[in-house]
Amino acid sequence: xxxxxxxxxxxADYAKALGINLKSGKSGRKINLLVGNGSKIExxxxxxxxxxxxxxxxxxxxxxxxxxxxTNILGMKSxxxxxxICFNNKKRIVEVKxx
Numbered sequence: 274x275x276x277x278x279x280x281x282x283x284x285a286d287y288a289k290a291l292g293i294n295l296k297s298g299k300s301g302r303k304i305n306l307l308v309g310n311g312s313k314i315e316x317x318x319x320x321x322x323x324x325x326x327x328x329x330x331x332x333x334x335x336x337x338x339x340x341x342x343x344t345n346i347l348g349m350k351s352x353x354x355x356x357x358i359c360f361n362n363k364k365r366i367v368e369v370k371x372x
Contacts, residue, residue, distance in 0.1 A: 278348030280306060282316060285338040287345065293319055295336055304335065314339035326356055326369040 288295045295317050296303070305313040316335035323332045332351035340346075347353070359368040 278346050280304075280316070280318065280335045280350050281332065281346055281348045281352060282306065282314075282335050282337055282340055283345040284340045285336050288317075288319070288336040291321065293321070293336070295338075306335065306337075308341070314341075323351075325352065326371065328355075328371060330355070 285295055302318050304316055304318055306316050307313055314337050316337040316339075318333050318335045320331050320333055323330065323334075325332075330351075334351070352358075355372060357370045357372050359370075360366075361368070
């Protein structure tokens, strides 16, 4: 999770595993996202059904082969705007509640 990320970004391999055509499809649209080091990466946003915190909904997830970190990112759109998410670093706990 990245509380500062506008969009969720998953590596392109996840799009392939989900059977999503990365650069096209019904909901695919290209956007360039600014990342932490100041550069931009090309991403393709898709609306996909997800289950998160025991709720099912359609989320906007962007997929990119340019994601240069070893983890996927949950961002504001579709996640932080739908849930209250509390990070307790001392206890190493993340609490998620619907808003």
